[in-house]
Amino acid sequence: MSSFQVYNSLTRQKERFESLIPGKVGMYVCGPTVSGESHLGHARPFITFDILYRYLRHLGYEVRYVRNITDAGHFEEEGRESEDKISKKAVLEKLEPMELVQKYTNLFHWAMREFNNLEPSIEPTATGHIVEQIVMIERIIADGYAYVVNGSVYFDVEKYHADFGAKGMQYGILSGRIIEDQLETTRELEFQDEKRSKMDFALWKNAAPEHIMRWKSPWGIGFPGWHIECSAMSSKYLGEEFDIHGGGMDLQFPHHECEIAQSAVCHHKIPARFWLHNNMITINGRKMGKSYNNVIKLSELFSGAHEILTQGYSPMTVRFFILQTHYRSTLDFSNDALQAAEKGLRRLWEAFGQLNKLDTDSRAIIAAGDPDLEQKCYEVLSRLDEDMADDLNTAKVLAGLFELVPVINSIKDGHIKIDALTTATLRMMKDQFSTYLVDIFGLKEERKQDDQKLGAVLQLIAEIRKDARSRKDYATSDKIRDQLLNAGIQLKDEKDGGVSWELV
């Protein structure tokens, strides 16, 4: 099992990855809140960690990959008006909360399949783990690190910090925040009557009568706070200490920081050893987010039905686009960049196809006809593994693969003779392309046609048919019409002489 290194947000440096149990990896990734349809920004963590999941498996690890579904609704902590996103929208759409959640969960799963993301090993829901969350909260209260106010429970950050800071688990350890500074910063707190300190966060919230999502608890009717689910579910399925915890950079604080605090009280240790955070996708230099009103939903991204988009971009184009940038860099979205990715992917993928057609079986070439080229190819191929092992540098791996594209195409075109390279190197090339493009990067062949292109084709056929008709060549015109109909496409002659078509 070869080794690799990743950047650990907890230590703020690259570290050699080693799992707690040899050969096995426990990985938890914060999943989506299914109160709405997933957008472009959501694509990045789930693709990034899918790559990591695939890579770990490629290296020979047995991985338990847990990715939650947050379906209980998150709440504004210091909120102006404490509102549950899910229940609020449920009222607007006149749906049962669970019906709404199911709808967006299904859409999320659809998008993940489109991206060719592997399914996680376990996909637990917050609503399915209310009991586990309550048990955890009770433990935190029993140990004195939480207090009850009006049916709500809050985590006492300052007490935690004082006690656990001495044990190397200070609040702020992950995000690099200094709690003392945080407390000093004067920030207007209008609805802080219940919390003892502004740093405190909710473990359980009392539910107002009109609140739809509600569960019985020792503190009354309410719903869980927004960090406890991940602590409860990760420890249930991966243990009190596991290998990797991943998510978007925006979750580093406060979400993951709070997770650490909750878990530390219950289990006396930081729950995960490696904390990985992907950077944001920006659009016109600005982070995509509901509050910025610049959200492109995934279905819009694929179809092109959004004012920012000049066209639709296929899931594989988006996946490739994301892989062309290192996961810890911000990635700026633009039509130009996506179109470049689309073309680049096509070229790379076609070269991959040509490569697979090369004959590496019938004869063995032991001495390279072009030693320099042989050497260069070997070096490029060898470097791929090093680049991937260095904090998952997919951008560099892709650059390496692209360097070989002219070689492959030249062999195909006869500019380079196939015996310029040894059979061993050609086979290595096939192996590496397949390993990275298919196995690790999860790219796949896409249907080439889409409605736009089909429309162009049909327009052409319709013109040919029109010409035939004008020549009174009805045998041809009818053949076109009838056989298209057999194929499920019906041509309709309009009164003005034009032709429309419909899929039947």
Next chain:
RNA sequence: GGUCCUGUGGCCGAGUGGCUAGGCAGAGCUCUGCAAAAGCUUCUACAGCGGUUCGAAUCCGCUCGGGACCUCCA
């Protein structure tokens, strides 16, 4: 206001002390009935100023610009 990240050629993006990143676009050529594809060649870089160094895109300082987190957020 606090904490932190960042500024690479027309666009996107690797790269942390010396060695071609790569993709897309542009130009020329080859191939081609024409075109497309493909191949070859090629032009545009390291925000600015100062410092460290034999040598800096890469380290340090300052200036200017952009962004993130501190509040639900991938």
